[in-house]
Amino acid sequence: MTSPADLARPDLDDARQAYADLKAAGMSLDLTRGKPSSAQLDLAAALLTEPLTDHRAADGTDTRNYGGLTGLKELREIFAPVLQVPVDQLIAFGNSSLELMYETVAQALLTVMPGAAHRWADEERVVFLAPVPGYDRHFALCEKLGVELVTVPMTADGPDMDVVEQLVAGDPAIKGIWCVPKYSNPDGAIYSDEVSRRLATMSTAAPDFRIFWDNAYAVHHLTDTEHEIADVLALATEAGHADRVFVFGSTSKITLAGAGVSFLGASQANVAWWLAVAGKRSIGPDKTNHLRHARFLRDADGVKAHMRKHREIIEPKFAAVEDVLSRNFADTPGVSWSQPRGGYFVTLTVPDGTATEIVRLAKEAGIALTPAGSTHPYGEDPEDRTIRLAPTFPVLDEVQRAMEGVAVCVKLALVQR
Amino acid sequence: MTSPADLARPDLDDARQAYADLKAAGMSLDLTRGKPSSAQLDLAAALLTEPLTDHRAADGTDTRNYGGLTGLKELREIFAPVLQVPVDQLIAFGNSSLELMYETVAQALLTVMPGAAHRWADEERVVFLAPVPGYDRHFALCEKLGVELVTVPMTADGPDMDVVEQLVAGDPAIKGIWCVPKYSNPDGAIYSDEVSRRLATMSTAAPDFRIFWDNAYAVHHLTDTEHEIADVLALATEAGHADRVFVFGSTSKITLAGAGVSFLGASQANVAWWLAVAGKRSIGPDKTNHLRHARFLRDADGVKAHMRKHREIIEPKFAAVEDVLSRNFADTPGVSWSQPRGGYFVTLTVPDGTATEIVRLAKEAGIALTPAGSTHPYGEDPEDRTIRLAPTFPVLDEVQRAMEGVAVCVKLALVQR
Numbered sequence: 001m002t003s004p005a006d007l008a009r010p011d012l013d014d015a016r017q018a019y020a021d022l023k024a025a026g027m028s029l030d031l032t033r034g035k036p037s038s039a040q041l042d043l044a045a046a047l048l049t050e051p052l053t054d055h056r057a058a059d060g061t062d063t064r065n066y067g068g069l070t071g072l073k074e075l076r077e078i079f080a081p082v083l084q085v086p087v088d089q090l091i092a093f094g095n096s097s098l099e100l101m102y103e104t105v106a107q108a109l110l111t112v113m114p115g116a117a118h119r120w121a122d123e124e125r126v127v128f129l130a131p132v133p134g135y136d137r138h139f140a141l142c143e144k145l146g147v148e149l150v151t152v153p154m155t156a157d158g159p160d161m162d163v164v165e166q167l168v169a170g171d172p173a174i175k176g177i178w179c180v181p182k183y184s185n186p187d188g189a190i191y192s193d194e195v196s197r198r199l200a201t202m203s204t205a206a207p208d209f210r211i212f213w214d215n216a217y218a219v220h221h222l223t224d225t226e227h228e229i230a231d232v233l234a235l236a237t238e239a240g241h242a243d244r245v246f247v248f249g250s251t252s253k254i255t256l257a258g259a260g261v262s263f264l265g266a267s268q269a270n271v272a273w274w275l276a277v278a279g280k281r282s283i284g285p286d287k288t289n290h291l292r293h294a295r296f297l298r299d300a301d302g303v304k305a306h307m308r309k310h311r312e313i314i315e316p317k318f319a320a321v322e323d324v325l326s327r328n329f330a331d332t333p334g335v336s337w338s339q340p341r342g343g344y345f346v347t348l349t350v351p352d353g354t355a356t357e358i359v360r361l362a363k364e365a366g367i368a369l370t371p372a373g374s375t376h377p378y379g380e381d382p383e384d385r386t387i388r389l390a391p392t393f394p395v396l397d398e399v400q401r402a403m404e405g406v407a408v409c410v411k412l413a414l415v416q417r
Numbered sequence: 418m419t420s421p422a423d424l425a426r427p428d429l430d431d432a433r434q435a436y437a438d439l440k441a442a443g444m445s446l447d448l449t450r451g452k453p454s455s456a457q458l459d460l461a462a463a464l465l466t467e468p469l470t471d472h473r474a475a476d477g478t479d480t481r482n483y484g485g486l487t488g489l490k491e492l493r494e495i496f497a498p499v500l501q502v503p504v505d506q507l508i509a510f511g512n513s514s515l516e517l518m519y520e521t522v523a524q525a526l527l528t529v530m531p532g533a534a535h536r537w538a539d540e541e542r543v544v545f546l547a548p549v550p551g552y553d554r555h556f557a558l559c560e561k562l563g564v565e566l567v568t569v570p571m572t573a574d575g576p577d578m579d580v581v582e583q584l585v586a587g588d589p590a591i592k593g594i595w596c597v598p599k600y601s602n603p604d605g606a607i608y609s610d611e612v613s614r615r616l617a618t619m620s621t622a623a624p625d626f627r628i629f630w631d632n633a634y635a636v637h638h639l640t641d642t643e644h645e646i647a648d649v650l651a652l653a654t655e656a657g658h659a660d661r662v663f664v665f666g667s668t669s670k671i672t673l674a675g676a677g678v679s680f681l682g683a684s685q686a687n688v689a690w691w692l693a694v695a696g697k698r699s700i701g702p703d704k705t706n707h708l709r710h711a712r713f714l715r716d717a718d719g720v721k722a723h724m725r726k727h728r729e730i731i732e733p734k735f736a737a738v739e740d741v742l743s744r745n746f747a748d749t750p751g752v753s754w755s756q757p758r759g760g761y762f763v764t765l766t767v768p769d770g771t772a773t774e775i776v777r778l779a780k781e782a783g784i785a786l787t788p789a790g791s792t793h794p795y796g797e798d799p800e801d802r803t804i805r806l807a808p809t810f811p812v813l814d815e816v817q818r819a820m821e822g823v824a825v826c827v828k829l830a831l832v833q834r
Contacts, residue, residue: 095702110562276561
């Protein structure tokens with residue numbers, strides 16, 4: 001029903017007509033998750049098709065049998081420089097770095113970690129800082145394990161350190177902070193050296209405070225500049241806080257998303273603690289997959305060369321997102337978006353109170369977007385303004401069409417306010 | 418130094434001389450762990466050498482990408498009859514069933530499981546029953562997670578159910594029992610239908626009592642009789658205790674020890690609870706390995722056929738153990754041993770107070786045996802009489818030589834008493 005007030009609003013009519021046309025087109029497109037596309041996975045086809053005839057590791061280990069809890073050394077050697085962790089402090093494990101993060105939190109809840117007075121399950125409260133916008137799965141695992149989340153604003157250089165320093169200095173219940181230090185999920189931020197230094201050196205009320213440094217996009221560049229970040233583990237160690245940092249990474253977005261290898265790096269004390277529990281949990285990771293990966297990637301330069309092939313596939317998709325957004329919203333107040341230099345996401349910021357409506361409109365038109373709020377703990381974006389776009393999985397043409405559709409939805413939501 | 422009392426004991430002289438000869442032989446042999454031999458792993462060479470060119474599952478899933486938390490259906494279909502779990506209640510996951518058991522205990526500690534009043538971490542005490550002799554890694558993970566272990570004697574038909582029933586009926590802190598129902602580790606017991614029925618139907622003071630049914634050797638027969646056990650999940654369900662049972666299994670001793678696939682089966686409520694946590698922990702198992710396994714094993718008959726090849730390799734090794742023991746100790750009071758009809762172990766029972774000494778003597782002679790006591794919680798066999806022998810990993814000639822050496826050590830320990 002058209003209300004009298006609407007009669008004098010041709011912009012609303014246009015927006016409604018465009019949306020009606022969008023719905024009529026009957027799309028079925030998905031920009032929800034940061035998944036590699038089929039073409040990206042094809043880059044690692046050799047992992048699945050090259051016979052692993054010689055199944056011995058460099059040190060003679062039969063990779064088919066039990067054992068080898070720390071993971072294959074030749075693979076750890078490749079990723080030690082990539083993840084800025086000394087090889088002897090780097091563990092290679094299963095197919096999921098999320099699993100290593102979960103296990104680390106769960107282990108800290110159930111066994112006393114270095115520097116801790118109690119296991120965290122026996123603490124009154126356990127709180128992690130959640131820079132927002134952030135990665136929904138970091139938050140979800142904490143929620144499931146009963147770890148409270150307190151939000152901290154992100155800046156272009158990383159979390160707002162004035163806020164972080166004040167919080168951690170004052171509250172011993174704050175035991176950790178989630179960090180995606182390079183090409184952050186979802187806003188593409190690159191932590192400045194100053195932010196890393198402050199994280200590594202700040203005073204914390206909790207003696208067992210930990211930085212969960214999820215370097216998920218260490219080599220996932222979208223531009224010619226292969227950005228570097230500070231070596232937070234070294235900085236913390238120099239500052240006398242060697243046990244403060246857990247570094248995580250994986251090849252999920254390098255080789256095969258579901259069949260890659262994950263990594264955990266930390267101080268010797270942390271690694272010993274972690275392995276002491278892991279040794280009761282598992283008889284070791286799948287070393288055949290480690291060996292396949294080591295042979296396929298060869299060395300850190302091999303990783304870089306491989307990532308350039310990914311960039312060739314996904315850079316045009318990010319360019320399509322940028323193109324649609326800048327053509328449609330360059331002059332729209334309240335609408336802005338990140339221009340990531342790497343990683344897997346674009347953050348679209350819309351006027352307060354419209355994100356949920358935009359995602360709903362898109363869904364009705366057959367375009368799946370990550371639910372509004374998923375970039376925040378408990379799924380609640382208090383300003384309802386953050387939308388995460390993930391353009392890697394669909395083919396380029398679909399990204400373009402989906403983004404044109406998103407633009408229609410944004411415009412309708414704005415004029416309908 | 419020969420004491421006067423020894424002068425009249427030529428048996429002691431003989432035993433000492435035999436042991437001196439054994440040491441002089443400078444052996445380096447290992448009967449410690451239940452690991453498949455290289456020849457057994459070779460049986461699954463195709464898993465590593467056949468190209469996985471078509472990486473699509475039967476339902477079209479791209480096995481290379483994220484997702485698929487329950488595991489590949491075609492693989493679950495193969496193992497549903499093997500593990501006696503309806504396919505929709507069977508999860509296929511990573512390379513380690515131990516990991517699934519650990520996660521299940523850890524999850525129960527950290528989140529409220531079906532039927533539980535609290536998460537176990539908030540209980541005063543959490544106790545599991547440990548039938549002894551039993552599997553050291555079951556016990557070790559409980560010890561690490563703060564779960565107390567109370568021993569229950571094993572019989573040839575499974576745990577002594579009179580003892581079990583009395584304990585679980587009287588103490589709500591008793592939350593679980595470890596069971597290896599077929600070809601039990603280490604004594605080779607096969608649970609009788611009656612034992613399974615009593616486990617499934619008994620009254621427990623804890624509403625959230627669980628049977629950890631580690632069917633590790635479901636198809637690992639050593640004789641022509643492929644023994645069957647009762648379907649404990651069905652029995653419990655019929656008795657109104659559907660949530661009582663967690664079934665575990667893996668292909669570690671079917672395909673590749675370090676690169677196989679593990680399984681968890683349970684009631685729908687338990688599976689939903691387990692997946693709700695697993696979905697926060699992981700983005701899914703390595704489905705490429707699931708697909709390789711499904712294509713390699715084909716169906717439950719394919720599994721059986723494959724296991725007959727294992728039997729050809731390992732049955733002679735078990736025969737060698739039996740041969741040495743029966744030749745040396747058929748008439749020795751206090752010495753007995755299991756005659757397993759499947760599985761990976763022989764339990765050698767020696768006179769009280771001699772197991773540790775025998776293991777020590779063997780070690781000094783270059784023969785590694787599993788530490789005495791490892792078949793019991795906290796590494797303490799109160800009678801010091803149980804030695805677990807694992808003959809699968811060494812080649813046949815080594816098994817024979819190692820067992821001849823073990824016989825020398827047993828004899829010396831006995832005459833030295």
